[in-house]
Amino acid sequence: MNQTRILTLVGSLRAASINRGLAEAAVQTAPEGVEITIYKGLADIPFYNEDLDVPGSVPAAAQALRDAVAASDGLLLVTPEYNGSIPAVLKNAIDWASRPYGAGAIKDRPVAVVSGSISPNAAKWAHGDVVKALGVAGARVVETAHLHFAAFGERFAQSHPREDAEALTQLGATVHELVQATGELVSA
Numbered sequence: 001m002n003q004t005r006i007l008t009l010v011g012s013l014r015a016a017s018i019n020r021g022l023a024e025a026a027v028q029t030a031p032e033g034v035e036i037t038i039y040k041g042l043a044d045i046p047f048y049n050e051d052l053d054v055p056g057s058v059p060a061a062a063q064a065l066r067d068a069v070a071a072s073d074g075l076l077l078v079t080p081e082y083n084g085s086i087p088a089v090l091k092n093a094i095d096w097a098s099r100p101y102g103a104g105a106i107k108d109r110p111v112a113v114v115s116g117s118i119s120p121n122a123a124k125w126a127h128g129d130v131v132k133a134l135g136v137a138g139a140r141v142v143e144t145a146h147l148h149f150a151a152f153g154e155r156f157a158q159s160h161p162r163e164d165a166e167a168l169t170q171l172g173a174t175v176h177e178l179v180q181a182t183g184e185l186v187s188a
Ligand SMILES: Cc1cc2nc3c(=O)[nH]c(=O)nc-3n(C[C@H](O)[C@H](O)[C@H](O)COP(=O)(O)O)c2cc1C
Pocket: 012, 013, 014, 016, 017, 018, 019, 020, 080, 081, 082, 083, 084, 085, 116, 117, 118, 119, 121, 122, 123, 153
């Protein structure tokens, strides 16, 4: 059986990011035959600029992201909320992966979106904006995989999300739905 490859993009760059903690917990939920990796190079990618997006001379960091997205079977996006919307680093990644227009690496790729914030709203505005951008970019948003973590500052103040049984169960369900969606794509 082929390995299913899930690539995770995290919308926070800070070292102690709880969203990255959630992504790390998700890695742990990967069933046999599924490999989940967290993309490390988002901070190195320049802001999207059509003048830089020239065939043959795309910035290496942006090309590396496109290649990683293209090599994946599905994406897991884990996002905080900045001022009521998507953190710029994640929007930038979506923009690079969406081009060339109509043929970007993200096109038709199943994507699950997880959001988390310190507020009771669980970064749902950011989640909605990520889903909207993904849809416009041509990705296949897996709505059954949506997941939100509210007030996670208190919840994970003393422990990593991977130590939280409920979080692992919820993330495992999200990963399951995403993997199911990749299977549907292959058999479609
Ligand atoms: C620039 C900035 C804007 C923020 N705006 C929001 C917001 O609109 N809604 C919210 O719930 N939290 C907001 N926060 C707080 C984040 O929820 C909190 O910093 C969270 O821990 C970020 O996720 P991380 O731990 O993965 O870095 C903001 C934080 C920053 C740094």
